[in-house]
Amino acid sequence: MYWYSPLNTHQRVGVARLKVDIQEKSFRSSNGEAIDVLRDLHFEVEQNEFACILGPSGCGKTTTLRILLGLEGSYDGSVELPGLAEPRVGAVFQEPILLPWCSVEQNVRLALPKRSRGANLDALFRILGLAAMRTFYPGELSLGLARRAAIARALAIEPDILLLDEPFVSLDEATADQLRHLLLSVWSERPTTALMVTHNVQEAIMLSDRIIVFSDRPAHVVGTFDIRVPRHSRNAQVRADLLRSFHAKFSDGGAGP
Amino acid sequence: MSVVSTERRGAREVAPLPGSRRWTSSVMVLLSFAVLMILWHIGATFWPSRSFPAPLLVLQKFTSETASGDLPYHLAITLWRVAASFFLAMIIGSVIGVFLGTHRRADQFFNPWLILFLNIPALVIIVLAYIWFGLNEATAIGAVALNKIPNVIVTMREGTRALDGRYAEMARVYRFSAIDRLRHILLPQLQPYIAATSRSGVSLIWKIVLVVELMGRSNGIGFQINLFFQLFDVAAILAYTLAFIAVMLFIELVLVQPLEHTSTRWRRPA
Structure with a gap:
């Protein structure tokens, strides 16, 4: 049905709506002091919506994402995907985190559930431009290619929700832009609820339907910025306008990205 | 490190x-x-001198002992003991080492025991094991393994402390099974430590096996060497020793090195 669907789970596509209600999350620093990271953080991501979390660095964006990934133990509040008992989560971390002793293809296949390890991934690798790299080890890839492999891994499991933590950081601008377009085209073919953390306003405007702006630490939602212009018509002029109105809305909101 | x-x-x-x-x-x-x-x-x-035979004499001894079947028999027995105590020590030591590497409290508690065991001379462990558990095969193999286990624990504990937590997190997010975590996350990261402790392990263990055989077994290279010591047959002692060294080198060349080469090939970009 979809142009690639190795696991044949298209019937599940697009059922996820993400609801985040976190009252408090704090860390204990090495000298025993409690550091509030998140406080009264509430937001939702509609199903099949691509949302971006934007905020100053160190404000708790990554912590929020780690809570969603189930990697943070204790916090007050709840995070749910209503209607899904066992959601499949596709994650792209800040670093690719590929297993260096496994080939690109093994890295992707290991993320698949046991019964679908043999799935046909040709289309996925072709789309992401990795067809020739399947047998390569991660150590033989450039950062851009390793990022592609990490994206391939996240998409291969046909996620109910896609979580991306600054997936284009520390790439040169040309490569980053190429990867953004690639992600967008793959995502548009098979939309899924997606949440991306970034500190790049331009990137957020280009990719997302909605920008969720975080305050400085302890983070809460300062406001959201809906982008009602379809992606294909976000040319340079429209983007500049969006950027101006974004800054107009948030210039005194304490977000200052 | x-x-x-x-x-x-x-x-x-x-x-x-x-x-x-x-x-x-x-x-x-x-x-x-x-x-x-x-x-x-x-x-x-x-x-x-009778106590310093020429190489040819040793070779003659080697061929006659091989022809009579004595040397292959005792060599095989010793090899089996080396293999058994090696795997026993590696498995038990690795499990304890990984456990101590991940549980700080347990590590603090058991560290003094570890230091104690590291410093007990091999001979003492062997003697006590024979006294407490009798002169049998299981005691012999167990005593040898017990000598090596503390070393394995220390190395594997170090390896476990050096594990990269990001891989474990990735495995959690992508719901890796326990088997996959072991095979693709834990063991590859511990591989250099396993290789290091295996290398030193084999050479240590076979020397201790000879002592165990000398003291409480009625076969094996160690037993034979003791016998030839009584007979003052230096040529036979050298023949047995060199034969065993040759076998161990052979194992290193055809088994250990190729295995290590395969398991580390990802470190050498093509």
């Missing part, structure tokens, strides 16, 4: 030799052994 880094450097020196250099290096090894043999022969010719 230092053990591991020298281990890696050593492996790298062997691996990427181009054809001609590998050829000259094996010629060098042969030449070196030949010179040693010649010196030995000259020495034995100039100072003939």
